[in-house]
Amino acid sequence: MEEDKRQRHTGLKRMIFISMIPVPIALFVIVLGIGYYYFTTSLETNTISSMKRIVEDHREMIDAYLRERRANLDFVIQSYSFETLADPLKMQSLLANLQKESHAFVDLGVFNEDGIHVAYQGPYKLVGRDYGKEEWFQEVLKRGSYVSDVFLGYRKVPHFVIAIASEEAGRPWVIRA
Numbered sequence: 001m002e003e004d005k006r007q008r009h010t011g012l013k014r015m016i017f018i019s020m021i022p023v024p025i026a027l028f029v030i031v032l033g034i035g036y037y038y039f040t041t042s043l044e045t046n047t048i049s050s051m052k053r054i055v056e057d058h059r060e061m062i063d064a065y066l067r068e069r070r071a072n073l074d075f076v077i078q079s080y081s082f083e084t085l086a087d088p089l090k091m092q093s094l095l096a097n098l099q100k101e102s103h104a105f106v107d108l109g110v111f112n113e114d115g116i117h118v119a120y121q122g123p124y125k126l127v128g129r130d131y132g133k134e135e136w137f138q139e140v141l142k143r144g145s146y147v148s149d150v151f152l153g154y155r156k157v158p159h160f161v162i163a164i165a166s167e168e169a170g171r172p173w174v175i176r177a
Helices: 002-020 022-079 088-101 135-143
Strands: 108-111 117-121 145-147 162-168 171-176
Touching: 002 022, 022 088, 022 145, 022 162, 022 171, 088 108, 088 117, 135 145, 135 162, 135 171
Parallel strands: none
Antiparallel strands: 108 117, 108 171, 145 162, 162 171
16 A cells, blocks of 8 residues: 555656646747747848838939939030030039039030040040940930949949930930039
């Protein structure tokens, strides 16, 4: 009888041990795993959404900046004729005024319908260069305006260009900054 009691007591101890220690630990591990999953998922979702918002804001700022520079060139092309812009003194004055508006304007050039750089103001010697076969020149003649990606070009310095086409007496011409 004493032996029976002892066996029942040992069985009861084992059952209490199983229900008091491993079961709560297993539940704790499951809850910890679920919490970790939701925390990391939430953190990832919030981080991605925050980065998307930042990228979108920067894209809008860059687009606004490029629209402003294009508007500057639109004003120039509407205000001056090809012949006026071919005058080096007029180009120098115009570039100085554009640079007061924005330091983004490093140089300013005028091209004839063949892509020849007929007038230029800036730090490089580009007058007379032929851009007729360049992709940007072909695009500006087709679309009326062109904004490039950043590239090296003849200058071997990273830059981008904004170009706008106009027509005078049936002949196209282009201004580029």
